[in-house]
Structure formats: structure tokens, C-alpha cells
Amino acid sequence: MSLSLILSILSLGIVVCLGVSFAIYKQNRHLLKSIQLHEEKWMDLSVKFNTLKEDIHEVRSGSFGISKRVKELSEEVIALQSAHQLLSEQDPQSRFYNKAAKLITDGASLSDIIQECEMPTAEAELLFNLHKK
Numbered sequence: 001m002s003l004s005l006i007l008s009i010l011s012l013g014i015v016v017c018l019g020v021s022f023a024i025y026k027q028n029r030h031l032l033k034s035i036q037l038h039e040e041k042w043m044d045l046s047v048k049f050n051t052l053k054e055d056i057h058e059v060r061s062g063s064f065g066i067s068k069r070v071k072e073l074s075e076e077v078i079a080l081q082s083a084h085q086l087l088s089e090q091d092p093q094s095r096f097y098n099k100a101a102k103l104i105t106d107g108a109s110l111s112d113i114i115q116e117c118e119m120p121t122a123e124a125e126l127l128f129n130l131h132k133k
Contacts, residue, residue: 096118096119097117099116100116100124100131103116104131
């Protein structure tokens with residue numbers, strides 16, 4: 001083999017290597033840009049995720065506080081209902097009024113109310129007019 005042929009083959013090899021190297025360089029550069037883009041998107045998503053996580057924590061805390069307050073209010077309503085019941089049972093006159101109201105809603109007549117609850121006609125008429133549907 002002659003020296004010029006060897007040099008030509010070497011030159012061709014170097015040109016091919018340079019071409020392949022350039023192609024690899026361009027591909028790596030493109031991949032690097034793509035990776036940077038994905039990293040930026042990842043960072044944005046990470047920030048959004050953390051924000052949403054904080055929002056969810058706030059909502060949970062608020063929900064917990066609200067449910068606690070609702071429970072307290074329910075217990076307070078039950079206590080008030082019990083106190084109201086006790087008060088209405090202690091007043092003998094209101095016991096007659098409660099009985100009369102129940103009789104009226106059950107369909108009793110005016111004379112039945114007067115007789116059962118032992119109350120004056122005017123009071124019985126007033127209750128009858130108030131509770132009659």
C-alpha cells in the first residue's frame with residue numbers, strides 16, 4: 001500500500017470521525033436542552049405540588065375546626081333541649097298547655113281540651129286557634 005492511499009484512508013477516517021462526533025455533539029446538545037426544559041417543568045410542578053399540599057393542609061385544619069365546632073354546638077343544643085324540657089315539666093301550667101297542644105294536633109275538639117286540661121274556655125280557644133292546622 002502506498003503512503004498516499006494510507007493518508008487518504010486516514011483522512012477519510014478522520015472526516016468520518018469528525019462527522020460522527022459532530023452529529024453526536026448536536027444530538028447531545030439537543031438532549032441537554034430537552035433535559036433542561038424537563039427540569040424547569042419539574043421545578044414548576046414541584047412548586048405547584050407544594051402549594052397544593054399546603055392548601056390541602058389548610059383545608060383539613062379548617063374542616064377539623066369546623067367539625068369540632070359543630071360537635072360543640074350539637075352538644076349545646078342537646079343541653080338546651082334538656083333544660084327546656086326540664087323547665088316545661090316544672091311549670092304545672094305549661095304542662096297543661098303542652099298537653100292541650102298535643103291533643104289539638106291529634107285532632108281533639110275544643111270541649112275535649114277544656115275537659116282534659118281543666119282550663120278556661122278562653123284559654124282553650126286561644127290554644128285551639130294557635131295550634132289548629
